[in-house]
Every structure is written in C-alpha cells, then in structure tokens.
Amino acid sequence: MELTNLERGDGISHVALAGKLDIAGLHEVDVPFHGLTAAQQRPAIIDLSGLDYIASLGMGMLISCARSLERRGAPMVLYGARGPVDEALRATAIDQIITMVDSEAAAVQAVS
C-alpha cells in the first residue's frame, strides 16, 4: 500500500492512495492519511487512480477524514477511482456523501 503526498502549494491537500487498502494496507496508511488530510484542516483531493482494492474498513477511513474536514468547512473530493473500486464506492453510496469526479482538474474545481 502506497500513500503519496503530492504537494500543490495552493492551499489544497493532495494525496494519492495506491495498491490494496485491505486490513494490512489500512494499518500502514491510516494514521499518516489522517495527518495529510483531516489534520491539515483545508480542502483535500484524493487520487484513487492507483487503488486496486477497498472494502468497508478502507471506506471508513475516507469517511472519517471527509467528515472531520466537513466539520471545519473544508471539502474532500475523490478522483480517478476505476473498475471495482469505483463500483464499490458507488454501491455503498459513498459518492452521495463525498464528491467523486474523474480527474485532478475536476477535483480542484470541486473544492475551489
């Protein structure tokens, strides 16, 4: 599981998740992901284009960070989800509570 901090320098947190967000993957990235998103208290965009797997445990991490940011008036947007990752997020209606878009440009626009 890989977590990458993609510095933008424009007041938006930009993080990429890649690999499998399974039990072991969550254990690796949960705390640093919170540190790069929720703890920053500013809008965040999350690149899921390299993510191969997510289930309810990993979705809980996304929901927790997005909720924490929302309480401070900062949106979190997911982009680039593909294949079964995209299917799973939509099956659980995550796309109804966290904005999901196709591209980085659309994500930046959504949080601006």
Added chain:
Amino acid sequence: MRRWTVDVTLHAVSAAQQELCAHLDSLGVQGRASFVINMVYEEAALNLVDHAVHGRTSTFDLHLVHVVYATTITIEDDFAPFDPIRAPIGAPPATLLEHDGRGLGIKLMTDMADELRYERVCERNRLSATVLHR
C-alpha cells in the same frame, strides 16, 4: 479446493488475507473476481472478529473453489447464527456528518457477489459467495 483454518483475531485474519490474495494470483484470478473474493473474505472475517460470540472454537474455516468460469469462497464458523443476507440494511445516511461508516460491508457483499448464499448446517454458519470470471 484450498482450505484454511483461521483464528478469529485481527492479526490472523490479516495474515490469511495475504495468503488468500497470493493464492488467487497463483490461480490467475484477477480484476473484479479477485476484488470480490477478497472483499467477501474481509467483510465476513472482520464481522466475526467484531461480533462473534458463543462459539465452541475460536477459529473459522475458509474454503476456496476455483473452476474455469467462477470462483467460490466459503466461510464456516460455529458461532451464534448470523445470516447477513437477511440482516436489515437501513437507508444510507443522507449527509456525511450523519455517516458512521457502519453497514457498508453487507451492502458490498450483496451487491457485488454474483451469488451469495447463507445456510445454517450442523450448528455452523456457512456463507458462500460466487463470482463469475468475466
């Protein structure tokens, strides 16, 4: 067929998940099929870690059957009866602030498996999910 017996602990469930993924790779099960088998395992096993009570043992059995057109995962345990297919699923929370992250696993299993079956056999729970190779 491949079979594992797994302790109902987070550490053992996670270790078995890595073995399951490696075995799926060795069988050439990839993409959506691998995703769904892995997801059903994670959801069912974590449910046991969180909620299982009144078992004669502290383990569960995991079976994987792979044929040309489909893969089936079966999870058997001797804990208190629990049928996820009949478990009530409420409407998803309307807002992010109301969402506590619960109830997603059952929705994932019922929506993404091509077939999901539950039986109570010889005082054991048996949950099977089949995913077709597309």
